Amino acid sequence: MTATALLLASTGDADISEAFGKGLTTRDWVVAGIILAASIAIGQVAKVVLQRVLRSDDTDVAITHFAASALRNLIVLAGLVYALGVLEVRLGPLLGAIGIGGLAIAFAAQSILASFFASIILRTRRPFRRGDQVVLGDVEGTVEEVNFRTVSVRTFDGERALVPCDVVLGDTIVNLTARGRRRTTFEVQVSYETDLGRAIGVLEDAMAGVEGVLDRPEPRAYVQEMADSGITLALLVWHAPEMMTMWQVRSDVGVAAHVALVDAGIEIPFPQRVVRFRADEEARTEVPDVGDGTVRSLRRRGPDPNRDTRDTDDDGDDGGDDGGDGGD
Structure with a gap:
């Protein structure tokens, strides 16, 4: 048993017993029941009337339903409080008895409550409407529905994404269709x-x-x-x-x-690189030696201006002399 349950077990019975009045008659219970039933009926009528008024004003369906339901619940709550007063119920001790349990429930439903209040803000400020194409964080698509928990989006790939309302409200909202272009x-x-x-x-x-x-x-x-x-x-x-x-x-x-x-004869270029070689400078290229793994430098030189390239051999065979020199 949790600490909350133990606390309720030790203090709840005494507090609740003190909350209710003594010596209630059958007439008191009947009057309280009539008040509660009347408040429920009046709340339902008020809901229907408010829905008709808001729909005629071209208001969003979700906002209409929320406002009408809130009005009905307020009327029923007022009738319930009045009926408890007829029964001589003292609300102070009663609320104290159930307060700890309500606090525990509130902590457990924190994320749900955050999405609920975020949905109210989204319905009030209306950064987007049903049918708008939006970007909500990493989700892109068309808004299908905004309920009290999530925003339903049909992505451009045909998938359905449900984004929590508190996540939507806490992130960047991009409405692609709001401006018409x-x-x-x-x-x-x-x-x-x-x-x-x-x-x-x-x-x-x-x-x-x-x-x-x-x-x-x-x-x-x-x-x-x-x-x-x-x-x-x-x-x-x-x-x-x-x-x-x-x-x-x-x-x-x-x-x-x-x-x-x-x-028009205008060239659309391909990816290209321009490489220029200069003859008056030494070009050096380093390549690995396959044999011993060392790197050798290959040099390419231009013609040597000090070298005598005339044929000095009597028989004109310059290739033979070159070959001999190469052998030496």
Whole structure:
């Protein structure tokens, strides 16, 4: 038996016995029952009326249900307190008796309570609505439902992800569809010999003709960096915010840019390296010796200006002398 249970067993019975009044009659119990039943009926009617009023105001269904249920519960709680007063129940000793148990339950349900209050904040502030495409931490997809425990998201891969409300509230929320449009950047390279002004004009005209690209803001091309193999241009276009629209527009912009550059005779460079050898300097290359494992240096020299290369042999056979020298 836990410490909480022992404490309740030792103090709970005495406190509860002191909470209830003495000498209650049948009339008192009947009046208390009528008050409680009336409060339940009034609370249910109030819930239905509030739901109809909020729905006519185009309020979110989840918020409507939560507000109506809260109003009903408050009315029932008020009726319960009044009924206990008729029964001469002293709430102080009663709450003291059950307070320790309620505290233990609160600690056990801490994560549930955190998600519950986080869901209330999400429903109140409404950073996203049902049907919005969002990024919640590592989860990307379309919001299907926000309940009192989790946010249900259908990912772009067709899977269903349930993200706790407190995790959603404590992390970055990116709503992709809230503004009604979205920008995409596509990169393309041209060679260093390219007339950049002409290339930018060709690319902007090509992007303007792509279906799905918005006219305002207009598509633009900018020089982004001087890369190893060419000059990188960033193509910026605006389009509808849905994920599939983004991929379709991105693909069409890439196709249109390639066709426009080829038709204009503008080179799209391959990855390349330029290696230059200078004849007046010694080129040194170190390679491992397969035999003993040491590293030998191979030297390549240019022609020696002090060497006499004239044929000094009477028979003109310079190769023989060279061969002899090589043997020596």
